[in-house]
Amino acid sequence: MEPSQFMYILYxxxxxxxxxxxxVMAEGDIPHEVRNVDILNGGHRTAEFLKINPAGWVxxxxxxxxxxxxxxxxINLYLAERHALTQLVPSVTDKERGKFLSGFFFLAGELEPVMKRVFYAHRYAVRPEDEDQAKRMAMATALERLSVIERQITAGEGSYFLGERFSLVDLTLAYWLGTLDTTGMHDQLPALMKMAGLVRARAKLVSHFARLDEDKVKYADLLHRGKGVK
Ligand SMILES: N[C@@H](CCC(=O)N[C@@H](CS)C(=O)NCC(=O)O)C(=O)O
Incomplete structure (x- = not known):
């Protein structure tokens, strides 16, 4: 792969x-090129891609x-810090830094692996007939993890994880909520749903969330036809 001299390349x-x-790049007006990796057909497991990400993920x-x-x-922390996007990621001397890091690593370590179980439940079910149950159990765990943040937002002064201040924690959460069927979640996780609505309305993010909504429908159809990620 030839690295571009001037731009980031996002696989x-x-x-x-x-x-x-x-x-994150849209929020920071960071020039970049996106190269699509076809995860439906094993594009992330080719020798060429494994040289870029040895874990074989996108x-x-x-x-x-x-x-x-x-x-x-x-990647997101790197970009925000390198481009001084201190609105997204409080700087090291900011009094909100510690709380931000706690939320950010909670999502990375506790929520995101569970989301993988939700979306790739077939990998976690011993028998094919257990897949639905594996998915339901993962979803229950995801909701429990989300409720931790729900309680923190509710106890705070504003609509976001850091109170009145939007950050990468909210952006990441709004993305994950956008991947789910949120019917009924307005009662269960009202503060999170309100926060997600605010994030989705950010001028630089509206088109990204529209794409997420479209992709959610398309992926549900692929799954229905047995054509999801293996
Ligand atoms: N811990 C990784 C996980 C990345 C990941 O699982 N990406 C998914 C797409 S959202 C993927 O590559 N899935 C293909 C697979 O697991 O085979 C990260 O945060 O980047």
Whole structure:
């Protein structure tokens, strides 16, 4: 792969959390090129892609200097800090930094692995007939994790994880909520749903969330036809 000298190259594409990185880049007006990886047909497991992300997952990022980065939270933190997007990520001296890091790593370590169980339940069911149950159990765990943030927002002073201040924690949460069927969640997680509505209305993110909504419908159809990620 030839690294671009001037731009970031984001390996992403439909049905992937690379969209969160695209949103970070949109918020920061960071020039980049997106290269689609076809995860429905094993594009993320080719020898060529494994040289970029040895874990074989999407997204991956190549920096203008040619450095290869992987793990979405690491990529997003890297971009926000390198481009001084202190609205998204409080700087190291900011009094909100500690709380931000707690929320950010809670999502990375506790919520996101569970989302993988929700979306790829077939990998976690011993027998094919257990897949629905594996998915339901993962969904229950995801809701329990989300309720931790729900309680923190409710106890705070504003609509966001950091109170009145929007951050990458909210952006990431709004993305994950957008991947789910949120029918009924307005009663269960009202503060989170309100926060997600505010994030979705941000001028630079409206089109990204529209794409997420479209992809959600398309992926449900693919799953229905047995054509989801293996
Ligand atoms: N921990 C990784 C997980 C990345 C990940 O699982 N990406 C999904 C798309 S959202 C993927 O590559 N799925 C294909 C697969 O697991 O085979 C990260 O945060 O970047």
């Amino acid at each position: 992403g594409g439909p049905y992937t959390r690379a969209l969160v990185t695209e949103m 997204p991956a990022l190549i920096t203008p200097e040619g450095e290869q980065l992987y793990e979405t939270p690491a």
